[in-house]
Amino acid sequence: MxxxxxxxxxxxxxxxxxGVSFTVQAGRVTGFLGPNGAGKSTTMRMIMGLDSPTAGSVTVNGEPFAQHKAPLREIGALLDAKAVHTSRTAYNHLLAMAATHSIPKSRVREVIEMTGLGDVAKKKVKGFSLGMGQRLGIAAALLGDPQTIILDEPVNGLDPEGVVWVRNLVKYLASEGRTVFLSSHLMSEMALTADHLIVIGRGRIIADAPIAEIITGKGNARTRVRTDQPERLMQLLAGTGVSVEVHxxxxxxxxxxxxxGIARTALDNQVMVYELTPLQASLEEAYMELTKDEVEYHSHITAGASVPAQAGGK
Structure with a gap:
């Protein structure tokens, strides 16, 4: 936890x-969302003891990260897949990490096979693709068989098969009773993976709830209706807080x-309805609604405007 x-x-x-306060529970996948500059990376770095809080505290499995005698056995993290000695092979990178925590060589081989790196384990990391680097980072996070796993953008650079693999992996880890905390900018993937969401904006928590509650709680209920009397039904439904669009x-x-409510109105007024389909908002729509006032960097591009080429790096 x-x-x-x-x-x-x-x-x-x-x-x-x-001054954020939250709890990431064991046994479920908790997603961590927020616009660029919202404070996600800083929060994760404080959890991992890489940055010291100005105030407040954060514990992992009951203790600050720095106080764990064998932290790799308590918490595994992927924060920056590029933080690797590129002249080492994948196997030697993991072996060096294992040696510092008295983790047996057999576990190194296990995580290599688990993450699909068997064919490249003896190759130097500097030749790895972005996706292979992500897999190595995940292997390192799992090396100590930790109770708590933090993954920052774990599917970045992975092909579709790799994305599905990560999704199934984190769900499996959570099903074992572990704490799984991950961030991603891919809303469609987060919707399929996370059970619970924590959303941060401008350094404060703006949502902390089950994913289904966040999706249904933002935006009005929408329903697709087919009727042979559309004009009449529109008039009957018109009222405060109700809008009707003709598609x-x-x-x-x-x-x-x-x-x-739609069905009751139609029945009471003898209007035949032959389709009544609830339309659920997407996670992306809910997220955009939640963070619309929390985005630090706004783009202003109107329809038909040319988009200038980006200068320089990322």
């Missing part, structure tokens, strides 16, 4: 993380009123 209490980090005049002949999309 990861527990943050009033966690704060200030750099000069900038508050990167402002094609006899097809309406109603927002702000649940299907039961």
């Amino acid at each position: 990861i527990e943050a209490k009033g966690l704060t980090k200030v750099y000069g005049e900038k508050t990167a993380v402002g 094609e002949r006899e097809l309406l999309e109603v927002s702000g009123l649940d299907p039961r």
Whole structure:
């Protein structure tokens, strides 16, 4: 379990993380979302003891990271897949890590096979693709068979097979009762992977709830309705907080009123309805609604405008 209490980090005049409190429970996959500059990386670095909080505290399995005698056995993390000695082979990189924590060589071979690196284990890391580097980073995170796993953008650079593998892996780890905390900018993948979400914006928590609750809690209920009397039904449904859009002949999309309310109105007024389909908002829509006032860097591009080429690096 990861527990943050009033966690704060200030750099000069900038508050990167402002007094956040949250708990990442064992036995489920918890997603960590937020716009660029929201404080995700800083929070993860404080969890891992790489940055010291200005105020507040964060513990992993009941203790600050630095106080664990064998931290790799308690918590495994992928924060930067490039943080590897590139002149070493994948096997030797993992072997060196294992030696510092009294982890047997057999475990090195296990994580190599688990992450699909068997064919490249004796090759130098400097020749690895982005996806292979991600797999090596995940192997390192799992090396100590930890109770808690933190993965920052774990599917970055992976092919579709690799993305599915990560999804199944983290779900399996959570099913074993482990704490799994991961970030990603791929909303579609997070929707398929996470059980619970913590959303941060401008250094503060703006949502901490099960993923289904976040999706259904943001934005009005929407329902697709087919009827042979669309104009009449539109008039009957019109009211405060209810909007109706015509998508094609006899097809309406109603927002702000649940299907039961639509059906009751149609029945009471003898309007035949031959389709009534609830439409669930996507995680991306819910996320955009949650963070619309928390984005630090805004783009302003109008339709038809040319997009200038990006100068320089990332």
